[in-house]
Amino acid sequence: xxxxxxxxxxxxxxxxxxxxxxxxxxxxxxxxxxxxxxxxxxxxxxxxxxxxxxxxxxxxxxxxxxxxxxxxxxxxxxxxxxxxxxxxxxxxxxxxxxxxxxxxxxxxxxxxxxxxxxxxxxxxxxxxxxxxxxxxxxxxxxxxx
Numbered sequence: 330x331x332x333x334x335x336x337x338x339x340x341x342x343x344x345x346x347x348x349x350x351x352x353x354x355x356x357x358x359x360x361x362x363x364x365x366x367x368x369x370x371x372x373x374x375x376x377x378x379x380x381x382x383x384x385x386x387x388x389x390x391x392x393x394x395x396x397x398x399x400x401x402x403x404x405x406x407x408x409x410x411x412x413x414x415x416x417x418x419x420x421x422x423x424x425x426x427x428x429x430x431x432x433x434x435x436x437x438x439x440x441x442x443x444x445x446x447x448x449x450x451x452x453x454x455x456x457x458x459x460x461x462x463x464x465x466x467x468x469x470x471x472x473x474x
Contacts, residue, residue, distance in 0.1 A: 334446075344446060345439025345460075347467060349474045350432060351425075355393040358425050358433035362474065363397055366423060369470035371399035375420055393427040404463055408441070411456060414449045415440070421463070435474055437467060 351358045363373055375398030383389035398420035408415045418440040428434050441460045444450035 339446070343442060345437070345442040345464060345467070347435075347437045347471050349435045349471055350428070351435060351474060352432060354431060355395070355425070355427045355433055358435065359395050359397070362423060362425055362435050365473040366397065366399050366470045368473065369466045370401050371421070371466065371470070372402065373397050374400055380426075393425075395425045397423045397425070399423050401463070401466065404459065404466075407459055408450075411459070412444070412450050415444055418444060418449070421467075435471075437471075439464065439467065 351361065353361065363376075366373065376396060378393070378395050380389070380391035380394040383391050399422070400420040405419065421440050422437070424434075424436045426434050426436070439460070441450065441456075441463050445452050445456060445460065450456050
């Protein structure tokens, strides 16, 4: 099956990719990431460790991997006013994985930009305002990582 878009033609900025390296242990990186995203205006209503789950359920032997589900309620309310389908992408996930002991990757992609690329959200001025606001919040968090 051919994809309807060519992924090689999409730049990381088009889908809001952010990546940072933290030189600290995994638990400290999770706490630090949670703190900076909270300071940038996000709450973290959902979080879990896929690695712990998979290691327990299927003996996967995965290295530490953690998902922080970040959300700003005011932005989420505005988003759902535009398109109810965005709930399928909630919350905005920030992932922390251990690249090697003492070295963690913090990774995020913009669900707002991805939704626009997929046609879930409109490509108009109102949506651009949401993209800009959430991008500024994420940029602030990454600047403080």
